[in-house]
Amino acid sequence: MSHGKQFTLYTHAGGPNGWKIAFVLEELGLTYESIYLDFTKGEQKAAAYTKYNPNGRIPAIIDHKNSDFVIWESGAILLYLVDKYDPEHKISASTELDKYRQTQWLFFQTSGQGPYFGQAGYFLVIHPEKIPSAIERYMKEIKRVWGVLDGVLKEREWLVGDHMTIADTAFITWNESGKGMFMMSQEGYDFEKEYPALAKWHNAMINRPKIKNLLAEKAAIAPPHH
Structure with missing residues (x-):
């Protein structure tokens, strides 16, 4: 089977984790086709997709130039992409340490940011019953994660080394989601005032041309509540 693009990216129009992969593919100049699964139709749980990702979640990629190698879990995909396709370390760490x-930061993002921010969004927006204790718990977790990042970024420009890496870009979409939740739930919320170092870092990334274009694309096609 012939493929014009090197990668197929299985993703979701609004889901933050798929866009994390698109940022890196774009920054590395790799060609890909995005297939947006329709969660309302359960496409992520259908056999046509679970043959690639048995967990039935996005994202997953197929690398057609590497014997149609399939990998899922966003952190694992990011590591694969830079290990294989970033020999110049444009957006990855260069020294062993x-x-x-x-x-370390990728694990923090995938275990400490994504799940908590996702639960905050679920209880704030999607869950039919408003459960104040659950909303409070997960909104506090957003603040905790942001506090960790802000404290570290007061001391340095990037999380690792002297330039932006996948350790940084992995946080972008969930940060955007968190900002949206606080603006929705707290009138007059000022992200930049609360976390100035975090905001400076975040803004530096979302103003990069390729990332900015993808965020605009996401805004245009994302379903409500994302």
């Missing part, structure tokens, strides 16, 4: 630090 910084590679471990990069993995």
Whole structure:
């Protein structure tokens, strides 16, 4: 089977985790086709997709130039992409110790940011019954994660080394989601005033041309509540 693009990216128009992969593919100049699964139709749980990702979640990628290699879980995909396709370390750590630090921050994002921010969004927006204790718990977790990042970024420009890496870009979409939740739930909320170092770092990334274009694309096609 012939493919014009190197990668197929299985993703979702609004889901933050798929766009994390698109940022890196774009920054590395890799060609890909995005297939947006329709969650309302259960496409992420259908056999046509679970043959690639048995967990039935996005994202997953197929690398057609590497024997149609399939990998899922966003953190694992990001590591694969830079290990295979970023020999110049444009957006990845270059020293041995910084590679471990990069993995450390990726683990923090995938286990400490994504799930908590996602639960905050679920209880704030999607769950039919308003449960104040659950909303409070997860909104506090957003603040905790942001506090960790802001404290570290007061001391340095990027999380690892001297330039932007996947350790940084992995946080973008969930940060955007968190900002939206606070603006929705707290009138007059000022992200930049609350977390100035975090905001400076975040803004530096979302104003990069390729990332800015993808965020505009996401805004245009995302369903409500994302």
